[in-house]
Every structure is written in structure tokens, then in C-alpha cells.
Amino acid sequence: MATFMDVHTGMTGITDEQLAAAHQADLAIEAEEGVHFKQAWADPESGTVYCLSEAPTADAVQRVHERAGHPADEVHPVPLSV
Amino acid sequence: MATFMDVHTGMTGITDEQLAAAHQADLAIEAEEGVHFKQAWADPESGTVYCLSEAPTADAVQRVHERAGHPADEVHPVPLSV
Numbered sequence: 001m002a003t004f005m006d007v008h009t010g011m012t013g014i015t016d017e018q019l020a021a022a023h024q025a026d027l028a029i030e031a032e033e034g035v036h037f038k039q040a041w042a043d044p045e046s047g048t049v050y051c052l053s054e055a056p057t058a059d060a061v062q063r064v065h066e067r068a069g070h071p072a073d074e075v076h077p078v079p080l081s082v
Numbered sequence: 083m084a085t086f087m088d089v090h091t092g093m094t095g096i097t098d099e100q101l102a103a104a105h106q107a108d109l110a111i112e113a114e115e116g117v118h119f120k121q122a123w124a125d126p127e128s129g130t131v132y133c134l135s136e137a138p139t140a141d142a143v144q145r146v147h148e149r150a151g152h153p154a155d156e157v158h159p160v161p162l163s164v
Binding site: 039080 | 101122
């Protein structure tokens with residue numbers, strides 16, 4: 001397992017409820033891809049959402065997001081952290 | 083206080099030691115700007131670093147990073163999180 005940060009853009013105006021619903025949609029299917037979404041942060045003004053996950057591959061992260069209806073614009077492995 | 087995610091690019095090849103040193107340089111002066119850097123994640127391959135902070139303003143986040151010698155490319159308020 002590795003750690004990934006993925007980024008969604010174009011989510012301008014996203015609400016707390018929409019973020020929670022999107023996260024819940026990921027959580028509902030993530031186990032099928034061996035992924036766990038740990039945290040997400042959103043900037044409604046710029047429409048940017050960051051998701052932190054543990055997953056076997058970046059493709060697995062993207063598969064969950066695609067199946068949940070919100071593909072990421074970027075998925076980065078982040079092997080280093082402090 | 084608000085929560086911010088900032089992004090640095092062009093850090094290709096960053097090492098664990100370099101990330102720790104950069105974070106330490108922020109921590110050493112952050113109190114002067116009322117900022118606290120909580121976590122950071124790095125992708126050495128794409129050269130992207132994400133920093134999560136609590137701060138009074140985005141400008142305060144950037145001032146710490148600039149004074150520490152590594153200005154961010156983007157600083158986003160992230161008022162929503164799950």
C-alpha cells in the first residue's frame with residue numbers, strides 16, 4: 001500500500017453536504033479496489049478538492065473516483081510525508 | 083484561524099531529509115506569522131509538495147514559506163473537510 005494525494009478541479013461552489021456525499025460514495029466502494037480514502041479538503045472558491053488515500057496504485061484510486069462519478073484531474077503518489 | 087492547503091511544484095527528486103528540513107524551516111518561524119504547518123506530503127517524481135496549515139490568512143502562509151526560502155505556487159483556503 002502507498003499514500004496518494006489526488007486533486008479535483010472545477011468543483012466551484014461545492015458545499016459541505018456535497019463534499020460529504022462525494023466522500024461517502026468513495027467509501028461505499030473503495031474496498032473493492034483495495035483503497036481507503038482518509039481525508040479530503042475543499043476550496044469552494046477555486047473549486048479545488050484534495051483527497052488523501054492509501055491504495056495499491058494510482059489507477060486504483062482513480063477507478064474508485066470514476067466509479068463514484070467524480071474522476072480526479074491528478075493522482076500523485078506521495079511517498080514522503082512529515 | 084482557517085485551514086489552508088498549499089502546493090509547491092518543481093521539487094523533483096526531493097528527499098525525505100530535504101522535506102523534513104524544509105518543514106523544520108517553516109516551523110522555526112511560523113509562530114511569528116500566527117501560522118502552524120500541520121502536515122506535508124511530497125511526490126519526488128512529479129516534484130509536487132502539499133502542505134496543510136492553520137493560519138489567519140493565505141498571505142501569512144506564503145510569508146512563512148517565502149521567508150523559509152520555498153514560496154508556494156498556490157495557497158488555497160480549504161474551509162471544508164471530511
